Amino acid sequence: MPARGGRWGSFWELRARQLQRQLQAKEERIVELETENALLHLKLAESREVAARGRREETPRRGHPSSALTRLRRAAQKLKQEMEALRSSSRGLLQSYREEHRDCLSEIVRAVQTAQLHHEALLAAWPAEAGRLERSLRDVTECWRQEQRERRRLQEALAELKGDIRVLCRIRPLLPFDDKAQEPVSQNSSVSGGVVHAVDDETVLVECTRPGHPLINKTYTFERVYGPAASQRVVFEDVCPLLTSFLDGYNVCIMAYGQTGSGKSFTMLGPHCQEEPAPPSEPCGDAGIIPRAAGELFRLISEDASRSPELDISIVEVYNNDIFDLLANDSGRVASGVKRQVLTTQQGKKAVCGLTYQSVRSAAEFLTLVGRGLQLRAKQPTAVHAESSRSHLVITVTLATATSSRGPSGRPSAPALQLDQSASTEPCRPGPRSPATRKRQSPPMPLRTRGHGLGQVAPDPLGQVHATLQLVDLAGSECAGVSGVTGPALRETSCINRSLAALSDVLGALAEGRGHIPYRNSRLTHLLQDVLGGDAKLQVIVCVSPGQRHVAETLQSLGFGARARQVERGRPAPRKLR
Numbered sequence: 001m002p003a004r005g006g007r008w009g010s011f012w013e014l015r016a017r018q019l020q021r022q023l024q025a026k027e028e029r030i031v032e033l034e035t036e037n038a039l040l041h042l043k044l045a046e047s048r049e050v051a052a053r054g055r056r057e058e059t060p061r062r063g064h065p066s067s068a069l070t071r072l073r074r075a076a077q078k079l080k081q082e083m084e085a086l087r088s089s090s091r092g093l094l095q096s097y098r099e100e101h102r103d104c105l106s107e108i109v110r111a112v113q114t115a116q117l118h119h120e121a122l123l124a125a126w127p128a129e130a131g132r133l134e135r136s137l138r139d140v141t142e143c144w145r146q147e148q149r150e151r152r153r154l155q156e157a158l159a160e161l162k163g164d165i166r167v168l169c170r171i172r173p174l175l176p177f178d179d180k181a182q183e184p185v186s187q188n189s190s191v192s193g194g195v196v197h198a199v200d201d202e203t204v205l206v207e208c209t210r211p212g213h214p215l216i217n218k219t220y221t222f223e224r225v226y227g228p229a230a231s232q233r234v235v236f237e238d239v240c241p242l243l244t245s246f247l248d249g250y251n252v253c254i255m256a257y258g259q260t261g262s263g264k265s266f267t268m269l270g271p272h273c274q275e276e277p278a279p280p281s282e283p284c285g286d287a288g289i290i291p292r293a294a295g296e297l298f299r300l301i302s303e304d305a306s307r308s309p310e311l312d313i314s315i316v317e318v319y320n321n322d323i324f325d326l327l328a329n330d331s332g333r334v335a336s337g338v339k340r341q342v343l344t345t346q347q348g349k350k351a352v353c354g355l356t357y358q359s360v361r362s363a364a365e366f367l368t369l370v371g372r373g374l375q376l377r378a379k380q381p382t383a384v385h386a387e388s389s390r391s392h393l394v395i396t397v398t399l400a401t402a403t404s405s406r407g408p409s410g411r412p413s414a415p416a417l418q419l420d421q422s423a424s425t426e427p428c429r430p431g432p433r434s435p436a437t438r439k440r441q442s443p444p445m446p447l448r449t450r451g452h453g454l455g456q457v458a459p460d461p462l463g464q465v466h467a468t469l470q471l472v473d474l475a476g477s478e479c480a481g482v483s484g485v486t487g488p489a490l491r492e493t494s495c496i497n498r499s500l501a502a503l504s505d506v507l508g509a510l511a512e513g514r515g516h517i518p519y520r521n522s523r524l525t526h527l528l529q530d531v532l533g534g535d536a537k538l539q540v541i542v543c544v545s546p547g548q549r550h551v552a553e554t555l556q557s558l559g560f561g562a563r564a565r566q567v568e569r570g571r572p573a574p575r576k577l578r
């Protein structure tokens with residue numbers, strides 16, 4: 001340790017200098033460091049500047065893997081974001097869909113529950129409601145039927161008062177033989193080539209256009225029109241009331257008129273009518289009016305014990321303008337049509353001289369006789385119809401009541417007869433009246449001729465009254481050119497057409513109220529004089545073919561029906577039977 005004063009001063013001086021130097025060195029060092037620091041800062045700034053510039057310059061450069069990667073990353077990132085956004089929006093949608101679905105479902109459940117409630121309520125109420133509706137439908141239908149019946153009844157009453165002839169029209173179906181010579185069918189011929197249509201129950205329309213022919217469009221009105229589908233039963237239903245009228249004492253005539261092959265024999269007798277008509281035990285099939293009428297007559301008789309009528313039948317045909325008795329036997333008891341004459345009784349009625357009458361006690365007996373008569377009826381195949389009837393068939397059923405006041409024959413005595421001068425001069429052959437043959441005959445159902453022809457109603461001197469039911473199957477009108485007939489068949493055709501024209505003339509004269517009615521222009525009209533101009537209830541069934549090739553004859557037949565409807569003959573009166 002330096003001495004005090006001098007020595008110690010120099011130490012401290014030394015020391016201060018030393019420290020000063022050290023301080024100075026430190027200060028220098030600090031300056032150095034600060035400079036170094038400043039330089040470093042400068043460098044850093046420069047480096048940053050370089051880096052920034054580098055970054056700026058690198059951006060537009062493409063194809064550089066790191067920048068592509070960056071872009072891809074960015075795109076991926078963006079996609080991710082979009083996917084996320086989509087996911088979240090679909091989650092939102094799903095959620096709202098679920099909510100809507102739940103709402104809908106609950107609405108549906110509510111609606112089903114309501115419907116079920118309604119349904120149950122309806123089920124509970126338905127039987128009553130259905131019953132009520134059914135009842136009201138029945139009532140309305142019944143009302144409508146009653147109205148229809150009433151309208152018809154009034155029409156018929158009016159027609160009866162005027163003595164009108166009831167005319168029905170039946171259109172048969174188209175049949176295979178219609179096609180054979182069928183002309184080309186026009187466009188407007190609606191129903192399978194047919195040109196005749198049942199518009200309703202009372203109207204028939206003929207509508208036809210043929211090249212080179214004027215257009216046909218005509219309607220006709222009749223009491224009843226049956227279309228091709230109408231059954232035999234339906235047709236018979238309209239005939240039935242006349243049978244009651246007959247049993248009540250009215251004269252009745254049911255007549256089928258129409259062109260050859262139009263369905264007259266089918267309507268009156270049924271199919272296969274050249275054989276025996278169907279027995280009444282089977283009236284359900286195609287049996288025609290005659291077999292059904294036979295069954296119905298005997299049914300009505302059996303139902304009413306107060307009635308004890310006796311029925312006789314006679315069968316004639318008008319062939320080539322001659323009348324043949326189809327129930328007569330020749331001398332050898334062989335059935336053969338015998339020619340007969342029309343006479344006028346003193347009462348001015350028409351009768352067939354010597355006509356064979358056969359009493360019938362059942363429908364079967366009736367139809368056996370009809371079958372026998374039909375076997376003799378003239379037939380001839382033609383180009384139009386293979387089984388064409390060549391004669392007019394007239395089946396007459398005579399009604400008499402059994403009374404104790406009758407003569408031994410059971411038949412009334414004969415009114416005086418006089419030979420009709422206009423009739424054929426061939427003598428009539430009155431058969432012997434045999435009281436014994438009236439009811440029990442041996443062999444069964446022998447034929448019997450009446451000494452005086454009572455072909456029509458004749459008042460009985462004993463007060464006994466007859467009514468007649470005539471069932472007429474007329475021969476068909478035909479055009480010889482179309483039916484292709486020659487020789488004797490041509491004469492038949494000519495006779496048929498002439499007699500039908502005479503029938504039409506008679507109706508025309510009656511309709512016009514002419515003073516002279518030309519009944520005697522043909523045997524047919526002469527035979528039917530009392531029916532046509534008298535007090536019989538006359539029903540004409542006009543049969544027509546629907547085919548285009550028959551349209552001319554169809555118009556003619558419908559015209560005939562229209563003319564018949566115009567006839568007013570005065571009210572038919574019943575004969576007093578009981």
Ligand SMILES: Nc1ncnc2c1ncn2[C@@H]1O[C@H](COP(=O)(O)OP(=O)(O)OP(=O)(O)O)[C@@H](O)[C@H]1O
Nearest residue numbers: 172260261262263264265266271385388389475476
């Ligand atoms: N409504 C119908 N339904 C079915 N077939 C029918 C009908 N009408 C007629 N026919 C058939 O038509 C054909 C001719 O009928 P039908 O013999 O009755 O004629 P028609 O008018 O009597 O002829 P013709 O005057 O030449 O004797 C027959 O084969 C018959 O069976």
